[in-house]
Amino acid sequence: MKLVTFTHAQSTRVGAVVDDTVVDSLGSSAIPPRMLDFLALGSEALAAMQALIDSGSHRIPLRDVKLEAPVPRPGKYLAISLNYADHIAETGKDRPEYPSFFTKQSTCVIGTGAAIQRPRVSDKLDYEGELAFVIGRRCRHVPVEKAREVIAGFTIANDVSVRDWQARSPTMMIGKSFDTAGPLGPWIVTADEIPDPHNLELKTRVDEELRQNANTGEMLFNCYEMVAYLSEAMTLEPGDVISTGTPAGVGVKMYPRGYLKPGQTVRIEIEGIGTLVNPVVMEP
Incomplete structure (x- = not known):
């Protein structure tokens, strides 16, 4: 899985890259928007993201988003x-x-x-x-x-x-x-x-x-x-x-x-x- 932090429509959130699209975490209430929170949830967040990927929906063309640093403000x-x-x-x-x-x-x-x-x-x-x-x-x-x-x-x-x-x-x-x-x-x-x-x-x-x-x-x-x-x-x-x-x-x-x-x-x-x-x- 390729995890990203991206900005689209003036909103920055977590997603996953599949081929030339970004799977948008807005499609699942179980996925927090910040990468730090996503990682802290561990397997629960990964499972929710995988389910969203498997659904084949909630996708945005990669060319239409801005990729931020995957962890924009790491604690260390x-x-x-x-x-x-x-x-x-x-x-x-x-x-x-x-x-x-x-x-x-x-x-x-x-x-x-x-x-x-x-x-x-x-x-x-x-x-x-x-x-x-x-x-x-x-x-x-x-x-x-x-x-x-x-x-x-x-x-x-x-x-x-x-x-x-x-x-x-x-x-x-x-x-x-x-x-x-x-x-x-x-x-x-x-x-x-x-x-x-x-x-x-x-x-x-x-x-x-x-x-x-x-x-x-x-x-x-x-x-x-x-x-x-x-x-x-x-x-x-x-x-x-x-x-x-x-x-x-x-x-x-x-x-x-x-x-x-x-x-x-x-x-x-x-x-x-x-x-x-x-x-x-x-x-x-």
Whole structure:
């Protein structure tokens, strides 16, 4: 199932993509309009959505809706750094002994098609194509072997980074949290449709130029290990987003630098999920 948050007729709500249509949750009183509430209901909400899909009714052409970020305001947006060996090599840093996470503020989140703004205060705007997963159950102290049970599904993230602001602080938070620096989407593919999240092809293109080309199997710490590690410290809740790191090929390590410029478009494709597309504009 491909779960979306979409806007149609000035109303934003949850739906599911089937072929070139969106199944509209307005067709079922059992489906809440907000993704956070939908995920919190768990199997009950999924069953109601599946029943609506099976009915074949309440469908809107995909071209007639605006896809928002599937989780427009996650309670937590956590991202791991230095999680691909080739990216570690291009940065010249040491391989981490433990997973290293930072926070992206939820106000940075945008959906597919929305514009990434190059900020007025910096021209060092960079992309990072990543697999992300969304928590589906409130949980704490989750063992690795049970971590899959708390993941609702998978989506695509662009960990947009303002490199000079990122470098100013060891936490990296501000440089990772500028407005529009968190594209997510185009949807959440439920975990049952991704049998192995650690064997997916990932490609990032800026316009037509292939910048990143990797497989998620190259991650040092896999999705389940991340859940186990984070849940030792904090309660994970439905709708929390965890981004799993980027492979080599980021703009800051190109010669000359491959920073994003207004007028360019970033396309991140992950096998089995889809494509996240965002144009770049100057901050208005």
